[in-house]
Amino acid sequence: MDNKSVLNINKNYWDRNADEWFGVTSLPTYGVQFVTEDELKLFGDVAGKKMLDIGCGSGHSLKYHGDNNAAELWGIDMSTKQIENANKYLTECGYTPKLINAPMEVEYGIPKEYFDFVYSIYAIGWTTDLQGTFNRIASYLKKDGIFIFSWKHPLHHCVVVEEDKLIFEKAYFDENWFTQLLDDCDITLCNRKISTYINALGKAGFVIEQMVEETDKATMSSTGNLDNRSKKAKMLPLSFIIKARKL
Template identity: 55%
Template sequence: MDKQANSRTNVIGGSEAGVAVTVEMDKEAIHQTNSLFWDTKGNEVLGATALPMYGAFVSEEKHQLFGEVSGKKILEIGCGSGQSLQYLGERKPAELWGTDISENQINKTRQLLTERGLSAELICAPMEDKCGLPEDYFDIIYSVYAIGWTTDLEGTFSRIASYLNKDGVFIFSWSHPIHKCVAAEKNTLAFKKSYFDESWYTVALGDDTLSLSDRKMSTYINALAKAGFIIEKMVEESDDDLLEAQGDSSDFAKKARMLPVTFVIKARKL
């Protein structure tokens, strides 16, 4: 049931939106809304964020969080259109796996990898659900701008931990929670929502609708700890070289020079 309407200026990444409607958290309804979004025009509306980029102005090429992947068994959570799997597949891992909530995205990934002479085991399922993935199996699990879509963060991190070998690595990125609170207005930055508000909301982007929750940084960190991870590195700085190279003078780029818009965490299973 809808609760109230409010302004959510930053839905995901740098994308802007107007009025959002706060809703009760209904897992099945949210899965239905978001799978439909990605089955139809998700990529057209939000684009695709993929390695070597973790998100706006943060790159694997600079931070080298993966290290050597040759011979490793790798799983991507939220594989989207497959560009990140392609990036890693060209670096000779032992196995590639991917999951996504959208059948359309899975088909795009399969087509892309086939065209590049690569292959992966692909599963269409919500990341929260048990979906036949092997346990104590993977060396690296990663997620580029997908973890934030989960309806059950603690449950998702617990499942990811169960899929990893001991000492296995989990790397994920998402839109920084501070970025989600602040908007550019008349050459200034203004808080538009409470950082502590983690309520679920729906928002319309054109003719399409998506559902999200803006979680605090502590929510991610505490959920990782509860699942048995230790954090090895966190990145939240925008890359000045990328900002300069792109010559971007937009409000979003100005914002990225003042506060974090993307964060990346590398954690290890104990």
């Protein structure tokens, strides 16, 4: 499937379902049943810093940084409805964000060598052009600027739970695009290997400072009659985070 068709399918999903995702995948949460920014403190002190959120959704992660005294809040998202929601939410909270309604696959007048932090909470994996997206993100950052992103762990996609066993159902190596139904609407994604992310970061001029694969403490200590997701989360990470620095 060509990249333009993938973007159209996914934009349609996000425009139709934006309200259902209002504030769902946003900082301090990095992923479901996963360690949070409250514990990890990957951003450190953002006071006075310029922030760019890739796939900013409803704007809740930008608000998190605004509440921690970040100087500038920028976001890009290809969903018109998400950008409308984010604009309304952040304005009501007293912020004046700069929000851009465009795919992360294009340059859209975002300033170069400008940001202290570029980050993305559960949005990077939607890109149809990983290397180009990482190259652009590197270009937006100042030297030594930080890029942090979280996404679904590729093992989570490959493994299913059957009773008390985890079964490998899909090949970890398969990075082909697939279409599935979510909320009665098509989405198209691919499941990239961890090495694909790491190698693309290196090529874009980043050095990796930290990678996090850690289920939250509550899940790890849970016992008794667990749902399938908890059973899985106790055995493998459902999400991962990479923190990288632009050289």
